[in-house]
Amino acid sequence: MSGTAREAGDGGRMRQKRLDVFLNDHLAGGTAGAELARRVASEHGDSPYGDELRTLAAEIAQDRQALLRVLADLDVSVKRYKIYGAWLGEKAGRVKPNGRLLRRSGLSLLVELEALRMGSQGKALLWRALLAAVPQDPRLDGERLERLLHRARRQSETLDSLHDRAAAALLSPPAP
Numbered sequence: 428m429s430g431t432a433r434e435a436g437d438g439g440r441m442r443q444k445r446l447d448v449f450l451n452d453h454l455a456g457g458t459a460g461a462e463l464a465r466r467v468a469s470e471h472g473d474s475p476y477g478d479e480l481r482t483l484a485a486e487i488a489q490d491r492q493a494l495l496r497v498l499a500d501l502d503v504s505v506k507r508y509k510i511y512g513a514w515l516g517e518k519a520g521r522v523k524p525n526g527r528l529l530r531r532s533g534l535s536l537l538v539e540l541e542a543l544r545m546g547s548q549g550k551a552l553l554w555r556a557l558l559a560a561v562p563q564d565p566r567l568d569g570e571r572l573e574r575l576l577h578r579a580r581r582q583s584e585t586l587d588s589l590h591d592r593a594a595a596a597l598l599s600p601p602a603p
Contacts, residue, residue: 443503450498451506453553457491458510460546464488467539476536476589483543483582490550493575497557500566537593544586551579 461484468484471477498505554576561569 446501447503447506449553449556450494450501450503453549454491454494454498454505455510456546456549457487457494460543460550461488461491463539463546464543467536467543471536476593479585479589483585486578486582487543487546490575490578493571494553497567500568501564533597537590537597540586540590540593544583544590547579547582547586551576551583554579 464480464484464487468477468480471480474480495505497503554572557567558569558572558576561567561572
């Protein structure tokens with residue numbers, strides 16, 4: 428094998444390895460985000476934020492499934508240990524000092540919305556990164572990635588609005 432052919436083969440393996448790590452890291456984040464969104468929607472379903480939170484939770488779960496399809500399209504194997512670690516990390520993240528011994532702090536919703544917002548931003552960056560590779564990789568569906576990017580941006584806007592409303596409700600002084 429010539430040096431050029433070997434370098435091309437090594438480059439292909441390195442590219443695939445980068446894809447494996449990148450996509451599995453995002454899948455782990457998507458797993459934690461889907462769990463968090465589901466729980467937040469469940470806990471605040473009867474609040475003024477309930478409808479929007481349920482919609483977000485459903486979309487975030489769908490986005491995770493879309494990412495699994497991308498992994499399959501790119502022949503990337505799912506690293507289950509990362510998924511389990513993210514799932515466990517989301518559960519462990521619930522245990523934090525909040526000034527309350529057995530119940531949630533009033534600020535929990537605000538912090539959870541911030542975490543979901545960071546996740547939606549990361550997801551948008553994932554879709555943008557994959558869109559950048561579309562011209563070189565026919566396995567990627569550019570139209571689907573564009574739709575996913577648009578949805579991630581819309582989710583960020585929704586989360587910003589929810590955050591603003593929750594912050595005003597939780598942090599504003601009481602009316603006289």
